[in-house]
Amino acid sequence: MKKVKxxxxxxxxxxxxxxxxxxxxxxQFTSTxxxxxxxxxxxxxxxxxxxxxxxxxxxxxGFQIHFGSTEINTPGDACDVLVTMNAAxxxxxxxxxxxxxxxxxxxxxFNDKNLKLAGYDRNxxxxxxxxxxQLFSLDITKLTHEAITDLNLSNKIVDRSKNFFALGMMYxxxxxxxxxxxxxxxxxxxxxxxxxxxxxxxxxxxYNFGETTEIFAVQxxxxxxxxxxxxxxxxxxxxxxxxxFIAASVKSGLDLFLGSYPxxxxxxxxxxxxxxxxxxxxxxxxxxxxxxxxxxxxxxxxGALGITSTSGPxxxxxxxxxxxxxxTELPIVIIDVQRGGPSTGLPTKTEQADLLQALYGRNSxxxxxxxxxxxxxxxxxxxxxxxxxxxxxxxxxxxxxxxxLANGAEPxxxxxxxxxxxxxxxxxxxxxxxxxxxxxxxxxxxxxxIPGIPALEHRVGGLEKQDTTGNxxxxxxxxxxxxxxxxxxxxxxxxxxxxxxxxxxxxGDLLVVGWGGTYGxxxxxxxxxxxxxxxVSMLHLRxxxxxxxxxxxxxxxxxxxxxxxxxxxQLAKVLRAKYLIPALSLNKVQxxxxxxxxxxxxxxxxx
Amino acid sequence: MSLVQxxxxxxxxxxxxxxxxxxxxxxxxxxxxxxxxxxxxLAQVQRVMPDLGIPRERFxxxxxxxxxxxxxxxxxxxxxHGIHGRAPAIATGLRIARPDLSVWVATGDGDGLSIGGNHFxxxxxxxxxxxxxLFNNQIYGLTKGQYSPTSEFGKVTKSTPFGSVDHPFNxxxxxxxxxxxxVARSLDRDPKHLQYVIKRAAQHKGTAFVEVYQNCNxxxxxxxxxxxxxDTKDENVIFVEHQKPLIFGKEKEKGIRLDGFTPKVxxxxxxxxxxxxxxxxxxxxxxxxxxxARMSSIPELxxxxxxxxxxxxxxxxxxxxxxxxxxxxxxxxxxxxxxxxKGETWVIN
Numbered sequence: 018m019k020k021v022k023x024x025x026x027x028x029x030x031x032x033x034x035x036x037x038x039x040x041x042x043x044x045q046f047t048s049t050x051x052x053x054x055x056x057x058x059x060x061x062x063x064x065x066x067x068x069x070x071x072x073x074x075x076x077x078x079g080f081q082i083h084f085g086s087t088e089i090n091t092p093g094d095a096c097d098v099l100v101t102m103n104a105a106x107x108x109x110x111x112x113x114x115x116x117x118x119x120x121x122x123x124x125x126x127f128n129d130k131n132l133k134l135a136g137y138d139r140n141x142x143x144x145x146x147x148x149x150x151q152l153f154s155l156d157i158t159k160l161t162h163e164a165i166t167d168l169n170l171s172n173k174i175v176d177r178s179k180n181f182f183a184l185g186m187m188y189x190x191x192x193x194x195x196x197x198x199x200x201x202x203x204x205x206x207x208x209x210x211x212x213x214x215x216x217x218x219x220x221x222x223x224y225n226f227g228e229t230t231e232i233f234a235v236q237x238x239x240x241x242x243x244x245x246x247x248x249x250x251x252x253x254x255x256x257x258x259x260x261x262f263i264a265a266s267v268k269s270g271l272d273l274f275l276g277s278y279p280x281x282x283x284x285x286x287x288x289x290x291x292x293x294x295x296x297x298x299x300x301x302x303x304x305x306x307x308x309x310x311x312x313x314x315x316x317x318x319x320g321a322l323g324i325t326s327t328s329g330p331x332x333x334x335x336x337x338x339x340x341x342x343x344x345t346e347l348p349i350v351i352i353d354v355q356r357g358g359p360s361t362g363l364p365t366k367t368e369q370a371d372l373l374q375a376l377y378g379r380n381s382x383x384x385x386x387x388x389x390x391x392x393x394x395x396x397x398x399x400x401x402x403x404x405x406x407x408x409x410x411x412x413x414x415x416x417x418x419x420x421x422l423a424n425g426a427e428p429x430x431x432x433x434x435x436x437x438x439x440x441x442x443x444x445x446x447x448x449x450x451x452x453x454x455x456x457x458x459x460x461x462x463x464x465x466x467i468p469g470i471p472a473l474e475h476r477v478g479g480l481e482k483q484d485t486t487g488n489x490x491x492x493x494x495x496x497x498x499x500x501x502x503x504x505x506x507x508x509x510x511x512x513x514x515x516x517x518x519x520x521x522x523x524x525g526d527l528l529v530v531g532w533g534g535t536y537g538x539x540x541x542x543x544x545x546x547x548x549x550x551x552x553v554s555m556l557h558l559r560x561x562x563x564x565x566x567x568x569x570x571x572x573x574x575x576x577x578x579x580x581x582x583x584x585x586x587q588l589a590k591v592l593r594a595k596y597l598i599p600a601l602s603l604n605k606v607q608x609x610x611x612x613x614x615x616x617x618x619x620x621x622x623x624x
Numbered sequence: 625m626s627l628v629q630x631x632x633x634x635x636x637x638x639x640x641x642x643x644x645x646x647x648x649x650x651x652x653x654x655x656x657x658x659x660x661x662x663x664x665x666l667a668q669v670q671r672v673m674p675d676l677g678i679p680r681e682r683f684x685x686x687x688x689x690x691x692x693x694x695x696x697x698x699x700x701x702x703x704x705h706g707i708h709g710r711a712p713a714i715a716t717g718l719r720i721a722r723p724d725l726s727v728w729v730a731t732g733d734g735d736g737l738s739i740g741g742n743h744f745x746x747x748x749x750x751x752x753x754x755x756x757x758l759f760n761n762q763i764y765g766l767t768k769g770q771y772s773p774t775s776e777f778g779k780v781t782k783s784t785p786f787g788s789v790d791h792p793f794n795x796x797x798x799x800x801x802x803x804x805x806x807v808a809r810s811l812d813r814d815p816k817h818l819q820y821v822i823k824r825a826a827q828h829k830g831t832a833f834v835e836v837y838q839n840c841n842x843x844x845x846x847x848x849x850x851x852x853x854x855d856t857k858d859e860n861v862i863f864v865e866h867q868k869p870l871i872f873g874k875e876k877e878k879g880i881r882l883d884g885f886t887p888k889v890x891x892x893x894x895x896x897x898x899x900x901x902x903x904x905x906x907x908x909x910x911x912x913x914x915x916x917a918r919m920s921s922i923p924e925l926x927x928x929x930x931x932x933x934x935x936x937x938x939x940x941x942x943x944x945x946x947x948x949x950x951x952x953x954x955x956x957x958x959x960x961x962x963x964x965x966k967g968e969t970w971v972i973n
Contacts, residue, residue: 048968051968051970052968052970054970054972197968241972244972245972246972246973247971247972248965248969248970248971249969249970249971249972250964250965250967250968250969250970251968260963260964263958263960263963264960267958267960269627270626270627270630271626271627271628272626272628272721274717274720274721276717293958293963294947294948294950294951294952295948295951295952295954295955295956295957295958296958296960296963297626297948297952297958298948298958299720299721299944299948301716301717301720301944303713303746304713304742304743304746305742307710307713307743308710308713308716308742308743308746311706311707311710311713311714311717311743312713312714312716312717312720313717314706314714314717315686315704315713315714315715315716315717315718315719315721316717316718316720316721317717318704318714318717318718319628319717319718319721319722319725320627320628320631320721320722321628321721321722323717323721337707338707338710340707341706341707341710345704431964431965431969432964434960434961434964442627444627444628444631446631446634467628467631467722468681468682468683468684468702468718468722468725469628469631469632469635469681469682469722469724469725470631470632470635470681471635471638471679471680471681472681473681474680474681474700474701474702474703475702475703476650476652476696476697476702476703476704476705477703477704477705478687478696478697478703478704478705478706479689479705479706479707480705488652489697
């Protein structure tokens with residue numbers, strides 16, 4: 018029997034070439050870890066190139082998972098274990114490993130060529146430079162070959178299963194069951210019995226290697242986390258987003274139409290929705306971003322829930338289309354899965370720098386509602402909420418997700434579908450007193466008069482409309498009135514959304530205000546600092562336009578306000594302008610999420 | 625069943641009223657310049673509408689930006705005046721969501737072939753069932769007189785005081801090259817022919833593209849007069865008809881014969897050639913459609929007008945609808961609870 022050690026939380030990073038299957042390995046470890054009841058958070062970190070040249074630094078693909086028996090809110094600041102398939106992966110990822118952490122290195126990936134490509138003069142596995150870590154060097158490639166040598170598979174295929182050997186070892190090290198992955202392999206390679214046999218044998222060989230060899234002295238145990246009772250699943254932000262829209266479609270009775278042009282990191286929303294045609298979902302892969310949004314507008318005009326998904330550069334292209342929806346007052350949702358920019362920027366990395374683009378990035382006075390999910394699973398709730406607001410207020414709504422939320426996974430307490438909020442659209446049918454721009458007194462929404470209803474024939478378009486009649490109007494007073502009423506309509510949304518809630522005390526020395534995917538890092542930091550006795554609370558905004566009515570009231574109760582953002586201070590700018598407070602900024606624009614410790618350090622500086 | 629379907633179904637048994645052209649005139653004042661060719665196109669469309677057997681509320685006219693794009697305001701149907709060049713994309717989304725509607729696009733040479741060129745070709749390629757009428761006046765009217773992508777090489781305009789060095793598009797060839805399934809041309813000053821072509825477009829299943837030679841009497845007056853005016857028209861236009869030989873001329877004394885792959889004008893009077901030597905038009909002949917369309921680039925040949933090409937092939941939004949029906953049959957009507965609970969789940973007590 019080997020020694021078993023209990024741990025509260027662990028962070029593992031799998032790293033290798035982009036062709037090494039690190040993302041698959043990571044997602045498998047994630048699913049299994051979710052199934053054993055740990056709380057978890059993940060960070061896939063992969064290059065923009067699909068198969069960058071093997072062994073290069075820019076071709077390194079990583080997948081980090083943080084799991085534990087306590088509440089887990091971030092993918093982990095520093096890794097406890099780094100599984101590295103080659104020299105480049107070690108070079109790129111070593112800085113994320115804590116002192117004393119474990120390195121499991123595939124020696125086959127450290128030959129002369131690999132070392133040269135990674136820029137090592139000497140082999141770090143042999144020169145003692147890794148002495149402050151626990152280093153385990155083994156030839157994973159050779160061990161994989163030996164496990165399935167009798168199957169007579171090509172070298173290429175065998176090489177490609179070595180990630181499962183590493184996965185098997187990790188399953189042993191952290192005492193996880195193999196069944197979920199075995200079942201996944203059977204489903205994944207349904208039509209190829211050889212690959213099923215090979216992969217299952219390799220993952221088992223990895224597991225057995227851990228158990229039987231003398232190399233690893235300790236096995237670790239991470240007990241299930243005390244999550245709220247109920248039924249859970251693992252979900253990524255993009256999956257949750259897609260399902261949120263399907264839920265909104267089911268609840269509203271409106272058919273879902275997605276117009277989209279493929280773009281990283283948003284394409285998975287298109288892929289996911291394309292699978293669900295039995296929900297009457299129609300996905301349209303458009304010729305460009307502009308066609309994606311304008312087709313969604315056409316569909317919304319016809320009575321569908323029209324949505325379009327994109328990332329930052331695509332949002333820029335859609336600007337004029339969004340304004341057409343502002344002017345024609347049609348309900349569409351635009352999903353922006355933010356990534357590093359400007360221009361093409363860092364397509365596979367995360368950032369939060371499209372906030373001002375979402376709020377203001379169109380010509381003239383162009384108010385739209387903007388909402389942002391806080392965690393991967395929250396994408397479901399906010400996609401649903403964006404749809405609800407779009408329909409109720411007859412307006413475009415922008416949903417600001419980001420690359421970290423989109424690809425990150427976490428356990429999700431599956432919601433009761435019967436308890437989702439109602440969405441009750443109605444189409445105008447009565448010709449008596451019908452005017453295309455005669456507004457609802459409460460919401461200021463105009464009637465949704467879809468083609469096909471007799472005696473309501475009317476024209477809409479991008480030219481300024483006369484109040485009530487909707488006829489084209491160049492009248493100066495009318496234009497000013499319409500500009501103001503479009504703004505007023507968006508402002509009134511504040512009456513139909515829940516108030517903002519502070520986590521921590523309602524007043525004190527410091528309020529940390531965040532939005533979007535930084536929730537987990539801020540929460541982790543705040544909890545730590547509160548345990549240390551500091552007077553710090555947090556406010557996480559999921560509604561960015563309009564802001565909730567009580568935001569000002571909350572801000573004024575704190576001596577200091579700190580706004581951590583993955584940009585150069587965009588929300589801080591908005592809060593300063595609106596509430597005239599000297600909000601402090603903490604900014605990071607490296608294509609990576611915050612580490613909790615970075616926020617903690619800033620809090621320590623202030624308090 | 626979807627909510628839209630519930631609403632629409634309420635009207636499915638109503639008796640189709642007997643419409644006249646007047647029923648398709650909106651209450652808005654028409655604001656094109658007096659003498660503009662657009663008036664005729666509007667009038668001919670309004671004349672054809674009553675004969676199509678479609679309830680008025682099922683028509684939607686979509687447009688982009690430009691003089692032609694004011695068209696929807698003047699039609700007493702549902703109308704959507706979009707943004708520059710995007711009408712085909714708006715119409716595509718509308719048709720995919722609502723295959724029960726008759727969707728029309730009014731566009732121009734700038735709107736359709738310049739800023740909106742991408743949507744134009746992809747709509748034709750997908751064979752979305754929309755009717756695209758392209759008002760070609762070879763000039764930018766609304767922005768007051770710059771050259772357009774169909775203006776002739778060397779054209780002097782406000783933006784090309786030394787003459788344009790842009791090679792023009794031939795709209796019929798663009799449409800055919802984009803795999804258009806219905807490609808036709810007509811003239812603003814030939815109401816009967818224009819009505820015929822619009823009606824054929826309306827009856828076509830799939831994208832119907834109609835180029836209309838339209839006179840801009842302010843910025844490009846007379847650009848097409850050699851094809852539209854009484855004394856020159858017969859010599860310069862050949863009206864093609866399905867399964868009829870290509871004959872033209874004041875006294876029907878000339879025809880088009882193929883010399884290799886090259887169409888040539890021959891006389892039927894001097895005894896050398898007879899009607900039997902001429903090209904016989906076939907709307908379904910892909911190769912011929914390209915030859916006819918290319919005739920417009922050769923100055924000594926008459927311009928073809930009429931239905932150049934008309935074939936049926938799968939319609940994008942109908943195929944999508946089939947997939948939805950098939951998926952629903954195979955997988956059962958979507959169940960949200962099942963969706964959220966599919967795959968691996970675990971229970972925490």
